[in-house]
Amino acid sequence: MKSQAIFYHAGCPVCVAAEHQLLDLVDANRVQVEVVHLGDAQQRVAEAKKLGVKSVPALVVDGQVLHINFGAAIEALE
Amino acid sequence: MKSQAIFYHAGCPVCVAAEHQLLDLVDANRVQVEVVHLGDAQQRVAEAKKLGVKSVPALVVDGQVLHINFGAAIEALE
Numbered sequence: 661m662k663s664q665a666i667f668y669h670a671g672c673p674v675c676v677a678a679e680h681q682l683l684d685l686v687d688a689n690r691v692q693v694e695v696v697h698l699g700d701a702q703q704r705v706a707e708a709k710k711l712g713v714k715s716v717p718a719l720v721v722d723g724q725v726l727h728i729n730f731g732a733a734i735e736a737l738e
Numbered sequence: 739m740k741s742q743a744i745f746y747h748a749g750c751p752v753c754v755a756a757e758h759q760l761l762d763l764v765d766a767n768r769v770q771v772e773v774v775h776l777g778d779a780q781q782r783v784a785e786a787k788k789l790g791v792k793s794v795p796a797l798v799v800d801g802q803v804l805h806i807n808f809g810a811a812i813e814a815l816e
Contacts, residue, residue: 724755
């Protein structure tokens with residue numbers, strides 16, 4: 661069964677660069693990545709916070725959070 | 739040709755968890771990841787700094803740095 665991953669970002673240059681880099685690395689046969697732009701999907705900020713996301717960009721894989729590159733605090737997206 | 743990636747860490751729990759998570763995601767057919775424990779290989783701290791690493795854990799892929807989870811400042815390893 662494929663691992664489920666969600667890449668949360670806010671569309672900033674740091675986010676977009678990290679997104680491309682990370683998604684290039686991922687083995688698409690084993691991991692399914694959903695990309696969520698929290699600026700466009702503000703209703704999902706609470707979901708991201710519940711998963712432990714403190715800043716974006718962040719990759720959540722099987723419930724574990726990887727914060728990338730000291731991004732914007734998630735509170736800034738509320 | 740495979741992308742070259744280096745995962746720099748210092749052996750701390752945050753690093754080790756992030757290492758396992760990231761390496762699980764990576765498509766080993768397209769990306770070759772070298773894992774470097776900077777606590778053991780202190781002579782490589784300068785190399786990591788030159789690549790732009792500011793904290794560990796960090797993944798450097800084709801010269802681009804992804805800092806993970808607000809880790810320890812690299813100066814702490816010098």
